[in-house]
Amino acid sequence: MTGYDVLAEVYEWLISDAKLPPAEFAASFDDVLSLLPSNAHVLDCSCGTGQLAVGLAGRGMRVVATDASEAMVRRTAELSEEFGACVRAVRANWEELPDHFEDDTFDMVFCVGNSLHHAAGATGRGAALESMSRLLRPGGRLVLTSRTWELVRARGSRLDIRDRLVRRNGRDAVVVYRWEIAPHWEDEHHIEIAIAQVDATGLVLVRSELLSCWPYRYEELEVELHRVGLRTEVSTFDLEAENYMVVASKV
Template identity: 85%
Template sequence: MTAYDALAEVYEWLISDAKLAPAEFAASFDDALRLLPPGAHVLDCSCGTGQLAVGLAGLGMQVVATDASEAMVRRTAKLSEEFGAAVRTLRAGWEELPGHFDDSTFDMVFCVGNSLHHAAGAKGRVAALESMARLLRPGGHLVLTSRTWELVRARGSRLDIGDRLVRRNGRAAVVVYRWEIAPTWAEEHHIEIAIAQVDAAGPVLVRSELLSCWPYRYEELEAELRRVGLRTELSTFDPEAENYTVVASKV
């Protein structure tokens, strides 16, 4: 899985304004959260900088936050401390999760932030989903968000430069995505993400990272969820929309 170590310190520029505050990020999943009992055990297994995990803890849930990036885990722990949130943090890739937790430990597992495409191909993706499914109790739910890769591939290789400045912590930056779209779905694709921070005095500080990804069609994801024992209960997939959410239950 891609590490995001270079972008961890500036990741807030990649989070939308609506999801920057932990409570608002958690509220964006209200439909799924209604399925949970009070004090539910929840795993955020692609926690990034921790906004969702901290928001869930603020709702009284028992939250564990993991990520393949040590830098992201550190930022999540720092945010948890700032908010006084009881979040257990752990550096672990998807394939490592069953080594840290017993089967059927969690009521809900979150895999959000368009992270699943970093699993290496169909084999890696199924292995990741299988790990998540193992940790769910029977009747528990996986909440997953994804890019609509059908749209991404249709647009081809390109450079996307933000058309406005993004402001965070009193600073402004331009976000740039460079897409390398491989000839076939099964091949490794790349996204280079650059954050160009603009200083009022003139200097520009650029941080970037080249990320590997393996795209998938929506119907492939549906089939893989069924393969690991998960049944889709809610899907916002729209072939014309940029992103979608899937909520699947463990059969």
């Protein structure tokens, strides 16, 4: 796992305009949320700065938010306080989740924001999925979003500089991704993310973090979900699309 502790302070520049307001982020999952009772018990186990968790709490759900980064958990707690939302924020990586929560606890578990690839290889990914499955009640659902790694690897190592400034809190920034694509799927890959903030005087402040990741094919993910007792109900996987979502229910 990697921590995002540096990027946590500027993570809002990585969130799209449409998903920055908590209510709008939650609304992007309206289709799956319609399957839940109003007081559902929900876990966001890669919560980032808390936009989704706070949005879900705003709908009356009982929400727990976890992240491997202490800084992300702190920012989630701060956002919850700002919105007056009741969110329990806990620092925990995926493997530690069963140490904090009983099995069969949650109606829905979210693992979104392209986070699963930070689990270390097939073994780490399997352990992460096993932990998430354990915490779901029978019939509960895992909602997972992922990059289309088949597409990412086909493009090879590269520098991706976003073509426009992003404005947050009255400040502009340029977002840069540097991809290090390893020779083989099972090898450790790297993404360096840099956020270059530009102030009113033209001064540039750069924050960057080098993140490890282990990509996976969609077909591998399907097998791993089945192995931990989850059955795919919905999949938006498309080899030509940048990202996809999978909704899988616990058998």
